[in-house]
Amino acid sequence: MSNDYFYGSSGCTCAVWNSHSTHGRGEHTTNMQEHPTRSLSNALLCREYEEDPAPLKTFLSGSSLGNGGPQLSFIPTAGAPAKASSPPPRIWQVFLEKERNPKSPGVVTHSSGNHGQAVAYAAKCAGLPCSVVVPKGTPKVKCDAIVNYGAELVFCEPSPAARKEVCAQIAEATGKAIIHPFDNYNVMAGQGTIALELLEEVPDLDAILVPISGGGMTSGIAVATHGLNPNCRVFAVEPVGKDLQRSLESKERLWPNPNRFLDTIADSIRIQQVGDLTFPILCDYAESKVFSVTDDQMIEGMRFIFERMKLVVEAASGAAVYAAMNSLEDVTPPPRKVGVILCGGNVDLDHLPWIDRKTSY
Ligand SMILES: Cc1ncc(COP(=O)(O)O)c(C=O)c1O
Structure with missing residues (x-):
């Protein structure tokens, strides 16, 4: 596979995939105009809309976890942008709409x-x-x-x-x-900037865990990661009942129709089926192994982040945290340096889900 060079509108030069190359991971084809390999170049382009990259990256190593496990790097993606004046680059599509059609x-x-x-x-x-x-x-x-x-x-x-x-x-x-929440290549590309930020900070990650709903975030991150560090595997983390792994393994949509909301505490990742555009990209770039997490396990992950990092994260993020701390040995070889996407922090503070739980031993 060859690298190509992309000259963004501000004149920056970034190594991106040659859009004519094949991935070696699948045969998915769409028309060139919308080919998913554009996502990495779009993620880089999209970044030009960003005045201030993600404000916070927090690292917690295996020793902090007390289990001699992998080194975990957490990247929060949601919440207020660093400066009131900096628009969120991840929704680049909105700015494109304005540029293409000022009226x-x-x-x-x-x-x-x-x-x-x-x-x-x-x-x-x-x-x-x-x-x-x-x-x-x-x-x-x-x-x-x-x-x-x-x-x-x-x-x-x-x-x-x-x-x-x-x-x-x-x-x-x-x-x-x-502006579709996931079945839009520019939205996916915007989500891909999360991988740029994370891999700039920790280039030698060998896995990234992403909570998944329609699959825009996971697709964008998987494409960008594959372009930047092909040795880094991208795993989706789902609520129990989504049953994504079977479809990824067979590269066929095996879900019953109609699409439905799952019964889960993680309100951000409730859609059972991933999108029509995201599915082939996930088949090509994400691992087919998917971590399934129960509500109780998500709450455990949320609580851990609250207690140790003083960050309030949603149940979806709690799912990724739980999987990173408990399930990595399920894959071969188990990753040792892992990025965990803390994808949302919009939580009702009056109803933290662990509040009525046992507080002392
Ligand atoms: C908290 C949270 N987790 C995960 C996701 C990823 O969703 P999707 O897979 O549809 O891109 C989102 C998307 O908005 C989100 O808000």
């Missing part, structure tokens, strides 16, 4: 809350109107943030189909551009 009537998305916040914030920065469709039952902390960023909040019935349908209706009625 755009705005953007609309559907989301379990975090993507909606990011789009709302990006739209505010870009000066575009924004609507966000969220399922009834979305945590108040996420809804409040969406409204505070100036977006219109629209509730729908709690199902993947309802989310999509209401979003499409708004787009149809208003002309707003749909």
Whole structure:
């Protein structure tokens, strides 16, 4: 495979994949315009929208865990950008919409809350109107943030189909551009910047664990990681019941239809099926081994991060933490230097899920 060089609009030179190369990991083809290998170059391009890369990287080594285990590097991805003036680069698509169509009537998305916040914030920065469709039952902390960023909040019935349908209706009625939460190559590329940040800090990671829902974050990270450090394996971490591993192993979508929300405490990663665009990328670039985590295990992971790192993270992040601390021996060879994506911190502080649990021995 050859490297090519990409000249971004600010003149920076970045090594990226040659978009004509084959991956050696699969035969997936889409048209060149939208070929997933563009994701790494897009992740690098997307970065030019970023004035201040992720504010915080925190490292916790195996010895801190007291089990002689792997070295873990945690990267928080959510929360406020470092400076109020720096738009979140991960939703690059919003800025592209504004550039391509300065008179755009705005953007609309559907989301379990975090993507909606990011789009709302990006739209505010870009000066575009924004609507966000969220399922009834979305945590108040996420809804409040969406409204505070100036977006219109629209509730729908709690199902993947309802989310999509209401979003499409708004787009149809208003002309707003749909920013899909995962089945959009530029959104995936934005998520790929997480890998850039992480691997810049710890280039020799041998694994990265990513909580997964529709698969945008995992796809973006897997493509960018494969371009930067092909020895680093990217594993998805799912709520029990998603059953992603079977589909990845067979490279076929084996889920029953219709798509549904899983019964899990992790409200950000509730969709059972990954996207039509993300699935082939996951088959090509992510490991087929998937870590499945129960609610109790996620809470254990959340609590650990709260106690040791003084960071409040969502249950989805707790899932990755739990898997990193307890399940790495399930893979061969077990990774020794592992990046863990702390993908969200929007938690209702009045209802921390471990609060009623045993507090002393
Ligand atoms: C907390 C959290 N975890 C994980 C994800 C990844 O979701 P997806 O797999 O749909 O990209 C998201 C996406 O918004 C998220 O908010």
